[in-house]
Amino acid sequence: MLVGVARVDAALESLLQAVLLPAAGPNDSFFQPDRPLGSFGARITLAARLGLIEPAVEHSLQTLRRVRNGFAHSTTTATLSDHADRLAQAYAAARANALWAPLERILQEQGSSEPGQAPLDPALRDYILLITILVAFLEAAAQQLRPMQPGVVMGFSGITVDTATPPAW
16 A cells, blocks of 8 residues: 555656756755645645545545555555445546556456466455556656746846746746
8 A cells, every 4th residue: 555655756856957947056855744745635635635636546646645544554454345435436547547447457467367266356456556547647648748938037137037938928
């Protein structure tokens, strides 16, 4: 659970880095744990506010964050089945992705191809599919983005308006 969400978090960080201007110096601590974008929740919120992710993706990411925190702070053994109700909406949204059905078929075939091997637990299968789809599409989106260049920039000498990039408002 923790590793899967960490992978989604890293992909989300890549998405944000794709649209942010590079750091002025060699050390960019913006995404470090004690900095403004140091938490998964802060990265989710910023990606949503910038319009980089749809509300359904934001909700799914926030759900994963809460479930991950539940696992991390649990004093008992936690399972994905314990969080099935919480994850159901995220799974339902991800099922709309065209990759869900073929990947699900592959996972089911893998679990049943070995003699005597039990099929993959449905809760684990759905979790794997959700993580795979989120990482794949966050990373694909990051590859297509460039740093945002605002059409209006405030400076001490005044406001510069880039006529090639009109203001968004």
